[in-house]
Structure formats: structure tokens, C-alpha cells
Amino acid sequence: DAGITQSPRHKVTETGTPVTLRCHQTENHRYMYWYRQDPGHGLRLIHYSYGVKDTDKGEVSDGYSVSRSKTEDFLLTLESATSSQTSVYFCAIRRAGVDTGELFFGEGSRLTVL
Amino acid sequence: SQQGEEDPQALSIQEGENATMNCSYKTSINNLQWYRQNSGRGLVHLILIRSNEREKHSGRLRVTLDTSKKSSSLLITASRAADTASYFCATSDSNYQLIWGAGTKLIIKP
Numbered sequence: 009d010a011g012i013t014q015s016p017r018h019k020v021t022e023t024g025t026p027v028t029l030r031c032h033q034t035e036n037h038r039y040m041y042w043y044r045q046d047p048g049h050g051l052r053l054i055h056y057s058y059g060v061k062d063t064d065k066g067e068v069s070d071g072y073s074v075s076r077s078k079t080e081d082f083l084l085t086l087e088s089a090t091s092s093q094t095s096v097y098f099c100a101i102r103r104a105g106v107d108t109g110e111l112f113f114g115e116g117s118r119l120t121v122l
Numbered sequence: 123s124q125q126g127e128e129d130p131q132a133l134s135i136q137e138g139e140n141a142t143m144n145c146s147y148k149t150s151i152n153n154l155q156w157y158r159q160n161s162g163r164g165l166v167h168l169i170l171i172r173s174n175e176r177e178k179h180s181g182r183l184r185v186t187l188d189t190s191k192k193s194s195s196l197l198i199t200a201s202r203a204a205d206t207a208s209y210f211c212a213t214s215d216s217n218y219q220l221i222w223g224a225g226t227k228l229i230i231k232p
Contacts, residue, residue, distance in 0.1 A: 012164075039218075050210060050222035051165075098164060102218065108153055108172075109218035113164035 011035050014099050014114040022122050027086040029117045031099030033079075039102035040082040041111065042066075042074060044095040051098065057082055089121045127223050128211055134229040141198040143226040145211030146191075152214045154187055154194050159208045159225070168209075169196075198228075206230045 011034030021027055031040060039058055043051040043066075053066030055074040063074050071093060075083045086093055096118050100111040129144045145154070153172045157165040171178045171187045171194065178185045184197040198205055208227050212220040 048224055050224040051212075051220075052222070053219070100165075108155075108170055109214035109220055110155060110167050110170060111165075111220065112167070115164045116162075 012099060012101060012112060012114040014097075014117045016117060017115065018118045020120045020122065021089055023090055024088050027089050027119065027121075029084040029097055029099075029119070031082045031084070031114060033082075033101050035101070035103070036079055037101040037103055038079075040076065041100040041102070042072075042082065042084045043098045043100065044068065044093075045098060045116075046095050054084065054097075086119075089119075091121050093119065094121045095119060128209070128226040130226060131224070132227045132229070134231060135201060137201055137203055137230050137232050139201055141201050141205070141228055141230075143196045143209050143211075143228070145194045145196070145223055147194075147211075147213045147221075148192065149213075149215075151189075152216050152218070154185075155212045155214065155220070156183075156185060156194075156196050157210045157212065159210065161207070165210065201228075201230045203230050203232055 013032045015030045041056040042054040045051050052068045054072050057063045057076045073085045096116045098116050099114040127146050151173055153170050155170045156168045158168050159165045169180045169183050169185050171185045182199045187194045206229050208225045210225045212222045214220050
């Protein structure tokens with residue numbers, strides 16, 4: 009257990025509304041990731057962070073923004089949600105000192121955009 | 123883009139049998155990792171094999187890696203009902219970025 013908490017765990021919203029998902033970690037790890045998981049696609053990287061205020065885009069970053077003002081929190085924002093963003097979102101961390109890229113995941117946030 | 127491709131997409135076996143899943147990838151890798159995901163849960167790391175390794179064991183898990191064929195296999199021996207889950211391979215490059223396959227759904231029948 010890497011002390012990762014995602015909130016909310018479930019959310020239903022309407023097209024065009026803003027949505028923010030939060031990932032909170034208790035172990036002070038530098039690297040944090042946001043993925044989305046859709047049937048038939050495995051996991052796809054949205055954004056990642058390598059430190060406070062240091063973020064970078066993944067392969068499916070369009071329509072998403074992130075912020076990391078504190079080490080422990082990594083926020084994913086959908087500025088104007090669309091139905092194509094209906095998905096399960098996972099936050100993950102990479103532990104400091106582990107140089108293999110192994111990730112530890114939160115339990116996921118299921119987002120439905122109507 | 124999807125790097126790893128698992129095969130088969132779904133597998134149903136009797137409890138006690140061995141389960142084998144395969145993963146193929148396209149580019150050079152630093153290591154390859156296998157994860158398990160129980161329904162409705164997050165992914166859990168199972169085992170990692172480095173590009174210079176050919177085989178690795180962890181309990182009932184055995185992973186092989188053939189870099190010449192760009193493929194890996196995960197063998198679960200003496201399967202149990204609790205092994206029912208989806209299994210994903212992920213390849214890691216030198217920057218530790220993971221690229222994921224679409225997964226194999228494993229069902230263990232009692």
C-alpha cells in the first residue's frame with residue numbers, strides 16, 4: 009500500500025461542466041501519474057508530474073490539465089467535460105529510489121459524462 | 123500508442139491448471155512488467171523482468187522474456203479462484219515511461 013487516495017471514486021456529470029479529480033499520497037514521492045483506462049485500450053497516460061509545479065503531457069493530454077502545488081496532491085482537471093472523457097481514471101506513483109519504473113496505483117475514479 | 127499486446131484477450135481455465143499469457147511489444151525496452159487488476163480495483167505490480175534477464179520467478183509466477191522476438195510470457199501455476207483478474211504487461215523505456223497492453227482477462231473456474 010503506497011498510501012494513494014483518489015477522490016471522488018465515482019462521479020456523474022454533464023457535458024460542458026468542469027471536473028477535478030484529486031490524487032493524494034502520503035509518502036512524499038516525486039513522480040505521480042494520471043492514466044485513463046478504457047476497454048480495449050489498456051492504460052493511457054494523460055499527464056505526469058516529476059515534482060511540485062513540474063508536469064508534462066502524456067499521449068492523451070488534450071482536454072485535460074493538471075496541477076501540483078504540493079508534493080502530496082496531483083489534480084486532474086477536465087475544463088469542459090465531454091462524453092469521450094467517460095472513463096476510469098487512475099493515479100499512480102513511482103517510489104523514490106526505485107529505478108525500475110514500477111508503479112503503485114490508487115483505486116481509481118470512475119467518471120461518467122452524460 | 124499501445125506497445126504491448128497481450129494474448130489471449132480472455133482465458134478461462136479450471137482451478138489447479140496452469141495459465142499462460144503472452145505479451146508482444148514493438149520497440150526496445152529497459153524492462154517489462156506484469157500487473158494484475160481485480161475487478162473494480164487499481165492495478166497491482168506482480169513482477170518485473172529486466173531486458174538482460176531471460177526468466178524470473180516469484181512464488182507461483184514465472185515470467186520469461188525473449189528480446190529477439192520482443193515477447194514475454196507470464197505463467198501462473200496451480201491456479202486458484204483468487205487469480206481471477208485481468209493481467210497487463212507494460213514495457214518501460216530508459217526514462218521509466220510505461221506503455222501498456224490491453225490486458226488478458228483470466229477466469230478461474232472452481
